[in-house]
Amino acid sequence: MKASQFFQKIHLGPYLLKNRIVLPPLTRSRSTQPGNIANELMATYYIQRASAGFMVTEGTQIEPRGQGYAWTPGIYSPEQIAGWRHVTDAVHAEGNIIFAQLWHVGRVSHTSLQPNAEAPVAPSAIAANNVKVFIETAPGMGALADPSMPRALTTAEVKALVQLYAQAARNALSAGFDGVEIHCANGYLVNQFISAQSNQREDEYGGSLSNRLRFLQEVIQAVAEVVGADHLGVRFAPLFESTEQDRVYMGLVEDDPHTTYIAAIKVLEDAGIAYLSIAEADWDHAPELPDSFRQDVRQTFSGRIIYAGRYTAERGARLLDSGLADLIAFGRPFIANPDLPERMANDWPLNPVDPSSMYGGTEKGYIDYPAYQQ
Numbered sequence: 001m002k003a004s005q006f007f008q009k010i011h012l013g014p015y016l017l018k019n020r021i022v023l024p025p026l027t028r029s030r031s032t033q034p035g036n037i038a039n040e041l042m043a044t045y046y047i048q049r050a051s052a053g054f055m056v057t058e059g060t061q062i063e064p065r066g067q068g069y070a071w072t073p074g075i076y077s078p079e080q081i082a083g084w085r086h087v088t089d090a091v092h093a094e095g096n097i098i099f100a101q102l103w104h105v106g107r108v109s110h111t112s113l114q115p116n117a118e119a120p121v122a123p124s125a126i127a128a129n130n131v132k133v134f135i136e137t138a139p140g141m142g143a144l145a146d147p148s149m150p151r152a153l154t155t156a157e158v159k160a161l162v163q164l165y166a167q168a169a170r171n172a173l174s175a176g177f178d179g180v181e182i183h184c185a186n187g188y189l190v191n192q193f194i195s196a197q198s199n200q201r202e203d204e205y206g207g208s209l210s211n212r213l214r215f216l217q218e219v220i221q222a223v224a225e226v227v228g229a230d231h232l233g234v235r236f237a238p239l240f241e242s243t244e245q246d247r248v249y250m251g252l253v254e255d256d257p258h259t260t261y262i263a264a265i266k267v268l269e270d271a272g273i274a275y276l277s278i279a280e281a282d283w284d285h286a287p288e289l290p291d292s293f294r295q296d297v298r299q300t301f302s303g304r305i306i307y308a309g310r311y312t313a314e315r316g317a318r319l320l321d322s323g324l325a326d327l328i329a330f331g332r333p334f335i336a337n338p339d340l341p342e343r344m345a346n347d348w349p350l351n352p353v354d355p356s357s358m359y360g361g362t363e364k365g366y367i368d369y370p371a372y373q374q
Contacts, residue, residue: 106189280309
């Protein structure tokens with residue numbers, strides 16, 4: 001692995017990255033309560049993984065209505081901004097680059113997580129089925145629950161949400177982040193606007209594909225005006241085969257996903273953003289993206305392309321060597337192996353991940369995974 005493309009430097013926007021290994025957004029639900037505030041424990045977690053070439057935070061809700069899971073951090077209050085500043089200062093002290101992932105779950109939420117126990121907001125009043133959210137049942141305790149029925153946003157509210165993304169980007173800069181990634185994947189708010197499965201609006205944000213892409217386009221434009229297009233990334237999760245669960249939630253499979261997502265990627269290209277991150281299906285026996293789609297992505301988008309989704313070092317190296325990817329993100333392996341790049345460089349064995357400590361809890365299964373001992 002020492003001679004592989006993983007360890008060649010590469011530019012991403014204005015930054016020169018030391019390798020092509022990415023720490024992707026990984027929900028861990030360890031923020032301080034009350035207030036969903038990033039903390040020193042989280043700073044330690046990110047410092048431990050600062051040997052990545054590029055780092056993106058866990059999904060960070062842009063406003064109170066954007067939360068769908070207990071204990072996830074926000075970036076809309078002064079306390080949250082100050083908490084994230086501890087994280088960015090720590091990462092910068094290690095000489096690394098970190099972007100904040102701006103997140104709004106839309107309909108994938110529960111009234112108990114919403115201000116005044118109101119209904120979640122969404123493009124249309126269509127419930128998210130076959131998926132669970134995570135709600136707090138007592139301090140430090142929680143349970144899975146079905147998402148609540150959402151209400152449809154008015155046109156004026158949609159436009160106000162665009163500005164909430166812009167404000168979240170300003171907050172991210174105040175918190176010391178080097179840029180931001182907009183979460184447009186996995187069935188959350190922006191994905192809900194893109195998908196004909198979840199968007200049945202009759203105004204300028206619904207109907208035709210160009211209308212369904214309007215929210216994405218306006219959010220990108222508003223955020224780019226704050227951070228600069230070369231400090232901006234977008235994450236998609238296109239699926240080409242699905243069970244019914246995947247259709248309604250994990251990527252909202254379109255009747256013609258190739259056409260939908262290439263059109264969406266053209267929006268990114270027109271905006272001149274720094275990178276596109278593609279989250280592939282990561283469950284057992286999940287279908288791979290078609291080669292024709294990967295090739296069209298490369299032909300359509302001139303920025304950097306990141307792929308994630310149960311990649312091994314060998315599989316990732318093949319994709320880098322093909323020229324279809326510029327960087328590869330590793331999720332579970334980076335959770336369990338804070339020194340992942342060094343292990344990859346030396347072909348050292350990996351720690352297994354502990355699924356029971358993935359979400360919520362203490363430092364156990366969070367910052368206590370050991371580095372490799374020779």
